[in-house]
Amino acid sequence: MDDSFMKLSFLGGTSTVTGSRYLLSDDKHRLLVDCGMYQGVKTLRKRNWAKFPVAPSTINAVVLTHAHIDHSGYLPALVKNGFKGKIYCTRATYELCQVLLPDAGFLQEEDARYAQRKKFSKHEMPEPLFTEKDARQALKHFEPFHYHETFEPVKGFEVSFTPAGHILGSSCVHVHHKNSDRTVVFTGDVGRQNDIIMRPPEPIERADVLVCESTYGDRLHGDSDPEDELAAIISKTAGRGGITLMPAFAVGRAQMLLYVVHKLMEEGRIPNLPVYLNSPMAIKATEIFIKHHKEHKLNHSQCQLIDDNTQFVHSVEESIELDAMRYPCVIVSASGMASGGRVLHHLKTLLPNPRNSIVFAGFQAPGTRGDAMVQGANSVKIHGQHWPVKAEIHNLDSMSAHGDYNEILTWLEQGKLKPQKVYVTHGEAVASDTMRKHIHEKFGWDAEVPELFEEVDI
Ligand SMILES: [Zn+2]
Known part of the structure; x- marks a missing residue:
């Protein structure tokens, strides 16, 4: 592979709404977008304990869409296991992570203590995935940026954030790979068109490849007040x-x-x-x-x-x-x-x-x-x-803080996009597949639901 190509690997967030982790790489660099924890059924939670699919020390930087634990919660473990780079996000996301990550570490320690007390664990001394101290260590790697500011977290990869309307600080992450002149946009979690407290997500103007969430890919919120x-x-x-x-x-x-x-x-x-x-x-x-x-x-x-x-x-x-x-x-x-x-x-x-x-x-x-x-x-x-x-x-x-499929289609339409490929993630299997169909039917775009660990050329 030479550096005029970029690859995208789906390291999480497939067939589930948790564990969002996407890796962009060329032959020189690796950029991780979101680093979430798995939540929900036990088989998913067990994945948090698996070895990270690439050595954390080989990842050059992380970019976050927003602070929710299913997008940020694995960061302390990533740092604990050798990640040395910086973590980029919006200012509000950073402030929220200062609250959420140490709390997640504390809960991990509590769970380990509880398992030990109740002898739930098959291990003699159940270890937490990471501690509050690990979380505070991870926070030292953060560097916040404003919306619409362009920065280069890794040589050759230009990144910017636009508001996603989901929670405070939430963003769509735009990554432009200079050598291939390709732009990938990760929607992160997308908010509502008419939320009570959040402004609607800002339309996306350019994406060669789009990675789109589908939490409500098969459902509408209805029009009850x-x-x-x-x-x-x-x-x-x-x-x-x-x-x-x-x-x-x-x-x-x-x-x-x-x-x-x-x-x-x-x-x-x-x-x-x-x-x-x-x-x-x-x-x-x-x-x-x-x-x-x-x-x-x-x-x-x-x-x-x-x-x-x-x-x-x-x-x-x-x-x-x-x-x-x-x-x-x-x-x-x-x-x-x-x-x-x-x-x-x-x-x-x-x-x-x-x-x-x-x-x-x-x-x-x-x-x-x-x-x-x-x-x-x-x-x-x-x-x-x-x-x-x-x-x-x-x-x-x-x-809900997530747009339903109609709201997401409306939002995509506002951007007048023409992506060559859409990858539908962050949904239960049926929701993602239904979203894929909706996107194809409405826009004629080539949409696909990736599998866990699938790697594609961009
Ligand atoms: Zn979220």
């Missing part, structure tokens, strides 16, 4: 003396839910209730969200509405106290798919009582507790015990 739906649920739940619990992604949906709840209260559409945010990570993410208010739709006073009226639950003691609460209130807590975090304690308390409501607000990956509850499970296992699901379960898909 999420504010109306949420107002009805909260009012009904409070009316019967229950608590509304909203498991939310600490970064993104937590801030949106808080804003909507306060807005509904201000407009008198739901009763005045105490609103708690019980997730130290979501609290920090909310601070970052307010600080970067120019990057989203909410102005300073709308941010203030969240800040002034939410009771932020910091300490474990306060969290335990909140868990003992028996009068109507709204609790927003992470994680969004109920796979970990403080929301688990609330679920154990609130699930067995039909007065309460649990409201999910986004994609629930197969294998997660969130998915089980949304699918109508009678019980879920939390901390080694089965808990009956008696509370009302709702999934407000329309509050």
Whole structure:
């Protein structure tokens, strides 16, 4: 291979919405786009423990589309295993990673300690994938850039970010390979055309090759008004003396839910209730969200509405106290798919009582507790015990931070693109394949769903 060619390898994010990792290379350099952790069913999670498919020390640089753990969470392990280069992303992504990655390390250590205590592990001393300290080490490799700024992370590869409208700092990553004069665009996760808090994704103007997400490749969000739906649920739940619990992604949906709840209260559409945010990570993410208010739709006073009226639950003691609460209130807590975090304690308390409501607000990956509850499970296992699901379960898909296939097609059309090839990734197998068909039917583009570890010439 000479350096007038570029290759793309799919090291993750195929047939799943997690573990996004794409490697671009010519004969001299290697650039990794996203470095995500696998989440969801056990067979996927086990992949986190496999040896990275290329030696981390041979990767020259990493570029991130956004901060979510399924796109950034493997970075501490990559650094721990020999990656020496820099990690490039937008400024807000960097600030969010400063919160998310050490927390991910802490959770890894917790899991290892728990497995050791319960003797779950076949190993004598279960080791964490990486520690909080490893995560802090990885953060030293970060170098943020502004949207639309062009930089050269590796010789011959020019990179820039455009807003993707998914969460604060989220971007599409444009990579122009100078020698071959080819441009590859990675959409990352693509936001909504009409999100409550995020501006729509910016159209892409040029891509010879496009790597496109497909979380909702086979589904539409419908046209029900999420504010109306949420107002009805909260009012009904409070009316019967229950608590509304909203498991939310600490970064993104937590801030949106808080804003909507306060807005509904201000407009008198739901009763005045105490609103708690019980997730130290979501609290920090909310601070970052307010600080970067120019990057989203909410102005300073709308941010203030969240800040002034939410009771932020910091300490474990306060969290335990909140868990003992028996009068109507709204609790927003992470994680969004109920796979970990403080929301688990609330679920154990609130699930067995039909007065309460649990409201999910986004994609629930197969294998997660969130998915089980949304699918109508009678019980879920939390901390080694089965808990009956008696509370009302709702999934407000329309509050998702991902565009559905129609929104993504609309967005692609706005850019007047003519890619020679589209690779459809970041979706369950059926969703990706359906997205592939939609893209081909609408634009006539050559679209394909790559397999894990497939390598293609660009
Ligand atoms: Zn995401």
